[in-house]
Amino acid sequence: MSSPATSSDREKVVSKLPGWLRQNLKIRAAQRGIEIQAAVEQGIRDWCGLASTTTSVDTSGADSFSTFLPPGQWDDFRQVVADRRISLIQGLAQSVQLWLDTHPAPDVERPEITRRIIVCNQKGGVGKTAITAGLGEALAEDPNTLHSVQIAKALTKALRASEAGQDDQVTGDPLDIENLPGLGLRVLLVDFDPQCHLTNQLGASPLPMNGDSLTNHMAGDPKGDLRDLVVSIDDAAFGGRLHLLPACNDAFLLDVRLSAVRAREAALERALAPLEADYDVILVDCPPSLGLSMDAASYYGRRREGEKPGQSGALIVVQAEDSSADAYELLTTQIEDLRGDLQIDVDYLGIVVNLYDSRRGYIATSSLQGWVDIKDPRVVGLIGDLKEQKEAVRMKQPLLSYAPRSQQAIGMRALAREIA
Structure with missing residues (x-):
């Protein structure tokens, strides 16, 4: 024996x-x-x-x-x-x-102040919605189940391989994968984009134009309780911890309506404040815009009194190509202007390089090197351009339940732990 x-x-x-x-x-x-x-x-x-x-x-x-x-x-x-x-x-x-x-299971560690993460970039098509959804799913996964996670050294390895021009397509060497319990946090996903991509991708229905909406609450014209608009993402993997505030097409008019609101930079905070006690993390999928709505989102993600640096702030999603770099400069300039004008701290939580494919050659690898060279904010996620995310969108299912062992899912869990 x-x-x-x-x-x-x-x-x-x-x-x-x-x-x-x-x-x-x-x-x-x-x-x-x-x-x-x-x-x-x-x-x-x-x-x-x-x-x-x-x-x-x-x-x-x-x-x-x-x-x-x-x-x-x-x-x-x-x-x-x-x-x-x-x-x-x-x-x-x-x-x-x-x-x-x-030796009972330890309690889930919950933040003293609800974390507020704004997922942003004024350039459309970089995958902000996919990152918002995947990150939220990873934060809410069952803490009593083991999930495949790409460990930190694997991200470093992938970045170095890509810098060297090697085709290490975030392949997930088995030695770089750990099975870890889910984080088990209560998460609210806020679809702040009038195009309603997050709402549609998760199989929910956009709010009707003649009803209540986040836009109405931000404009000071609510038609009910915002809680009544929140829907649960009903999947066993999240155990009722993952919720969505759907979007409405009326958000196309948000900047116009905000122009008549006092202290408009605080409009999103005023609207979401009643919901914060119910959640550990609120993720805001921002529109590809540099208007008043982005100011409101940036202000919402500012560091509050008593909050530790790096708990809330801006998570910037980019691609490894030149137009993302131009958009990044415009976005960070707007955030820096808001910091200076209002004397607030808006922390950068990091850069996520999304839809990465080293087979695209020099443009992809050199652009990735450019993101890595920034250092502050640092690259906290590298997500490959693979089919599972597109399939999950087509099926209107969360990626981490549709393809929980896919490389994209593994990378989303790594991202969640990088910024946790």
Whole structure:
């Protein structure tokens, strides 16, 4: 039942565990940030220290399970199991269950101040909507389920490969992927674009022109409670934590209506303030505009009193081509002007290079290098131009539930952790 391991201070042991218990152990160890072998070691030690056996565990369907334990622990454990007259499999199952019972899943870490992330670039077609949706989905995923995540060093590796002109198409080497629990945050996606792309992509209906809308609330002419307009993205992966405030075509008139509003830069904040207590993160999908609506979005994302730097602010989505660079300059100039005029802090959360394909040659790779060279804000995400996102849009489904193991989904989860 045991054989020497390559490690000098541990030995490999082989037994059996039911699949459900093995999966619970795997998830809980990841949630607690420890190795499975350390959890099993502690569970066995604590179980052997009990005066008697614990409640019997259903071990039907148990199959092979191996781990590494300190030398001698497995032999001592076998003796205790024999003394208590139960099977070795039952003793191991009770030990693992004891560790699970005494090490509950940690609570989701929630921000003291609701985070407000404005996803922006005045250039259309760069994929702001896809990034808004994917990031929101990644932030809301089930914390009691493991999801494939591209680890930080993989992003660095991909950036370096692209800089060198290599075709490392964010391929996701298995060694660069970790299975981690979802972040489990309560997320509101705000479709602030009159084109309603976010609303349509997630399978919701745009709000009717003759009804209530975010535009009405910002213009000081509400027709009801804004909460009544919010819809849930009903998917098991998000457990009721992901919501959407749909757009309305009346947002095409927003700048005109805001021109008659006092303190118009605070209009979005006034409208969304009643909803903030219900969410950990609010993501605003901004229109491709440099008008008053963008001022209102930038002001909403400003750093509030008592808020740590980098919690809220602007996430800028670009592509690896020249026109994105021109648009970036216009956007940052507007944000800097607003900072100076109103004496506020608007943090840059980073740059996401979206729809990247190194096979497009020098233009793509050299443009990516240009984004990397900026340094502040730094590149926090590199998302490939792959088919799964387009398919999810066509199917009107969230990317992370339609193709949860796709490279784009893995990259979205990495982005969520980069800015978390």
